[in-house]
Amino acid sequence: MVPISYYVFLSLAIFSIGLFGVLTRRNALMFLISIELMLNAANLNFVAFSFLHGNLTGQIFTLFILALAAAEVAVGIGIIIVLHRTFSDIDVTKAVTMRW
Amino acid sequence: MIPETNIYDLLSFLFFAAVTLGSSLGVVMVKDVWHSALLLGVALLSIAIHYIILSAEFIAAMQILVYVGGILILISFAIMLIRRNSDPTSNTSPTFPIGPNLLNGTTAVLFFILCSFIIYSTSPLISPIGFPEGAQITTSIGYSLFDIPGSSIESEGFIAAFEIVDIALVAALVAAVMLARRTPTNIISKVSFSFSIPNFLKRGEK
Numbered sequence: 001m002v003p004i005s006y007y008v009f010l011s012l013a014i015f016s017i018g019l020f021g022v023l024t025r026r027n028a029l030m031f032l033i034s035i036e037l038m039l040n041a042a043n044l045n046f047v048a049f050s051f052l053h054g055n056l057t058g059q060i061f062t063l064f065i066l067a068l069a070a071a072e073v074a075v076g077i078g079i080i081i082v083l084h085r086t087f088s089d090i091d092v093t094k095a096v097t098m099r100w
Numbered sequence: 101m102i103p104e105t106n107i108y109d110l111l112s113f114l115f116f117a118a119v120t121l122g123s124s125l126g127v128v129m130v131k132d133v134w135h136s137a138l139l140l141g142v143a144l145l146s147i148a149i150h151y152i153i154l155s156a157e158f159i160a161a162m163q164i165l166v167y168v169g170g171i172l173i174l175i176s177f178a179i180m181l182i183r184r185n186s187d188p189t190s191n192t193s194p195t196f197p198i199g200p201n202l203l204n205g206t207t208a209v210l211f212f213i214l215c216s217f218i219i220y221s222t223s224p225l226i227s228p229i230g231f232p233e234g235a236q237i238t239t240s241i242g243y244s245l246f247d248i249p250g251s252s253i254e255s256e257g258f259i260a261a262f263e264i265v266d267i268a269l270v271a272a273l274v275a276a277v278m279l280a281r282r283t284p285t286n287i288i289s290k291v292s293f294s295f296s297i298p299n300f301l302k303r304g305e306k
Contacts, residue, residue, distance in 0.1 A: 001230065002105055002113045005223045007150070009216060010117050014124050014143075016212035021128035023204035029133050029179060033140050036171065037124055040147050043163075051154045054229040056240055056255035062159050063241070064258075066166050067265050071272030073171045077178045078279030084182050085282075 007048035015041035028080045028090040032073060039069050112153065120146040133179055141172050155231055158238040 014037055021034030043062045050058025084090050123142040130136045144167045151160035231237060231253060240251040247257030 001228055002109055004226070004228055005219065006113060006117075007154070008219055008223060010120065010150075012212065012215050012219065013121055014147075016208055016215070017121070017124045017128055019211060020205055020208035023208055024201040025128065027133055029175065029182070030128070030136065033127060033133075033136055033175065036140060036167070037127060037143065040144065040167075043159075044147060044150060047151055047154050047156045047159060050156070051230055052226070052228040054231055054254070056237070056244055056251070056253045059156050059159050059237075060241060060244055060255065060258050062156070063162060063245075064261060064265055066159075066162055067269055070166055070170055071269050073174055074276040075272050075279070077174055078276040080178060081181065081280045090182060 004048050004052045007044060011041040011044040011048070014038075014044065026091050026093050028083060028092050031092065032076045032080070035076075036069065036073070039065060109153075116146050116149050116153070120150070134176070134183075137172065137175050137179060140175070141168055144168050144172070155237065158241055 018034040018037035018041065021037065022031055025031070025034070043065055046058040046062045046065070048058075050056060050062075080090055083095060087095055120143055123139045123146065126139040127136045127143060130139060144163065148160040148163040148168075151157075151163060235253055237253065240253040240255065243249070243251035244255040245258050245262055247259040
């Protein structure tokens with residue numbers, strides 16, 4: 001078995017890639033996809049530490065995060081469709097009517 | 101203590117880590133949203149393989165069912181819905197200019213460097229305990245979810261969290277339907293109109 005710190009590095013890299021996507025892209029769908037990457041990084045950490053300690057709590061937390069990610073994507077896609085209907089664009093820098 | 105690492109374990113980890121990292125980088129680097137959704141599918145499947153390596157087979161199955169079978173389908177559905185309505189000249193394709201995004205991208209890279217330095221300097225290379233040989237992992241997950249005694253692996257009970265997630269899922273799905281419904285005010289006014297003027301009154305007016 002490889003050491004668990006390898007998995008911590010892997011999930012840190014996936015999380016940073018998701019953060020990079022959130023910070024640099026302007027498409028609202030790309031926000032959603034990058035957030036999925038970050039959630040998967042957290043899930044990978046939970047499963048790795050569950051294996052490290054021989055305790056099932058991390059795996060059950062991963063199941064809950066899976067369910068909440070499904071809910072989050074459903075609401076997020078509803079918001080994006082409303083955004084597209086209102087502004088006829090999903091560029092997040094153009095939805096500025098609520099600014100100030 | 102330094103754990104002894106099997107060379108095949110290390111090779112399989114490195115191969116699938118390379119697949120995961122390459123497809124994740126492709127997700128945020130590719131210009132087309134549809135291509136990045138497909139690459140997200142590759143990344144999610146390789147993460148499911150990592151779960152199987154970490155002896156979490158049930159989580160891997162749920163990952164493939166929920167993420168690849170549900171969330172990815174929802175995202176591709178949204179991409180197709182939004183693309184069909186927009187004319188090809190509008191700016192729905194993601195823009196990736198170097199100038200204003202240089203600071204943001206550098207911030208993410210610096211975050212990675214800082215955190216990897218912290219992990220490298222603090223985490224010892226302890227060998228994982230793992231689950232005992234022949235342990236019923238999926239059965240124990242079921243017992244622990246409903247807080248029933250009989251789990252062969254140490255865990256906590258999650259019956260309250262299970263119910264709360266149930267309510268949250270229903271609320272989120274109803275909210276998504278309410279958000280995405282097209283012009284709900286028209287439906288309400290149509291219903292009230294048919295109630296306010298019955299048919300026999302219309303005939304009398306004629």
